[in-house]
Amino acid sequence: MKIDNHNTDELRDISPSYDPWDPIVSLREFGRHVLTSVEMTVTNLCNMRCEHCAVGDSLVLKEPEQIPLSLMLKSLDQVENLRTISITGGEPTFRRQTVDEVIVPLLQYAKSRGIRSQINSNLTLDYERYEKLLPYLDVMHISFNYTSERDFHEVGFARSGHPVNAETAYRMYNKMMENARRLSEAGMFISAESMINYRTHEKLPEIHRLIVEMGCRRHEVHPMYAADFAEGLPVLPLADMRRAIHSLLDDRDPDLWMLFGTLPFFACNGNGEDAELLRRLRKEPNVTVRNDPDGRNRVNVNMFTGDVYVTDFAAIPAFGNVKEAKLDDIFAKWRDDHPLNRKVNCHCDAVGCCGPNLLVADMYYKDIDFKSRTAITL
Numbered sequence: 001m002k003i004d005n006h007n008t009d010e011l012r013d014i015s016p017s018y019d020p021w022d023p024i025v026s027l028r029e030f031g032r033h034v035l036t037s038v039e040m041t042v043t044n045l046c047n048m049r050c051e052h053c054a055v056g057d058s059l060v061l062k063e064p065e066q067i068p069l070s071l072m073l074k075s076l077d078q079v080e081n082l083r084t085i086s087i088t089g090g091e092p093t094f095r096r097q098t099v100d101e102v103i104v105p106l107l108q109y110a111k112s113r114g115i116r117s118q119i120n121s122n123l124t125l126d127y128e129r130y131e132k133l134l135p136y137l138d139v140m141h142i143s144f145n146y147t148s149e150r151d152f153h154e155v156g157f158a159r160s161g162h163p164v165n166a167e168t169a170y171r172m173y174n175k176m177m178e179n180a181r182r183l184s185e186a187g188m189f190i191s192a193e194s195m196i197n198y199r200t201h202e203k204l205p206e207i208h209r210l211i212v213e214m215g216c217r218r219h220e221v222h223p224m225y226a227a228d229f230a231e232g233l234p235v236l237p238l239a240d241m242r243r244a245i246h247s248l249l250d251d252r253d254p255d256l257w258m259l260f261g262t263l264p265f266f267a268c269n270g271n272g273e274d275a276e277l278l279r280r281l282r283k284e285p286n287v288t289v290r291n292d293p294d295g296r297n298r299v300n301v302n303m304f305t306g307d308v309y310v311t312d313f314a315a316i317p318a319f320g321n322v323k324e325a326k327l328d329d330i331f332a333k334w335r336d337d338h339p340l341n342r343k344v345n346c347h348c349d350a351v352g353c354c355g356p357n358l359l360v361a362d363m364y365y366k367d368i369d370f371k372s373r374t375a376i377t378l
């Protein structure tokens with residue numbers, strides 16, 4: 001198998017000054033968007049049913065055979081400028097067999113090729129299955145939107161379809177926190193993501209404190225995506241979202257890297273409050289704002305069908321399949337020809353912005369043509 005990336009020893013540390021998932025990095029390097037990141041959905045099984053789950057409608061109780069791992073590895077190997085992979089679900093570690101036969105080999109491939117890896121997990125299962133990832137994984141990404149075990153019970157099983165015993169939920173919550181602490185102590189980079197929504201917007205500083213206590217290395221903050229289970233939940237007004245971010249910036253631990261992503265505030269808005277917030281985010285030490293990778297430098301591959309999507313959770317039909325075409329070619333067609341990409345594919349280098357996330361644009365800017373705008377705020 002061809003290995004044509006950098007030697008692992010030369011890899012730059014992931015830090016506020018280097019985030020290889022941010023599409024602005026490759027856009028500046030190549031002068032146009034190129035595929036540098038591949039996300040793979042390795043399961044649709046999960047032990048939770050969160051109220052806001054953006055892939056909730058895909059979750060199942062039993063799943064079919066996957067495409068051969070060799071085909072997935074070959075497809076990755078053909079991506080000329082691959083820098084990062086992400087592994088997602090469901091709960092990717094739900095079955096031990098998936099950990100041993102799919103996740104570990106994918107991470108080993110990434111490590112041998114000198115590319116960065118991330119896995120998205122709820123971290124509520126037994127420690128041993130996460131410990132196996134320690135030698136290979138760069139970023140363990142978890143969701144954390146709670147101030148107590150009661151929050152976790154209420155949010156985490158809202159779509160179960162049957163009542164889940166409080167004691168069971170509390171045990172899982174404590175397991176997640178214990179796993180996060182132990183894995184952090186063992187050297188794992190844990191990035192805890194909180195969403196800003198109608199439940200969390202007044203509690204973010206408290207959520208942040210628990211994330212610091214667990215030893216996480218980064219706190220990610222995104223607005224809730226109105227997809228799948230979250231589609232019917234109340235949309236938070238932009239003013240409340242701005243206020244929530246300011247309150248978090250006021251109270252945060254300045255030593256912890258904070259990464260904001262898919263924010264609905266843009267330098268082309270011409271709105272004084274947005275401009276003030278964007279300036280503050282840019283000035284604060286240890287705070288970064290990531291451009292959305294989905295469809296910019298990343299595609300999602302469903303490992304049951306081989307279908308290729310712009311993201312694991314948007315209701316945008318697949319636009320290719322790894323059984324039939326190379327990922328670079330599938331991506332180029334999306335980038336150059338797809339009408340949805342043409343709607344949001346803007347770029348203002350002075351403010352380091354390469355356009356809105358499709359779902360966020362749809363939630364807050366339905367009739368705005370971003371391609372006809374340009375940054376006003378610097």
Ligand code: SF4
Binds near residue numbers: 266268347353371374
């Ligand atoms: S890149 Fe697009 S969204 Fe960002 S400031 Fe420019 S026009 Fe606005």
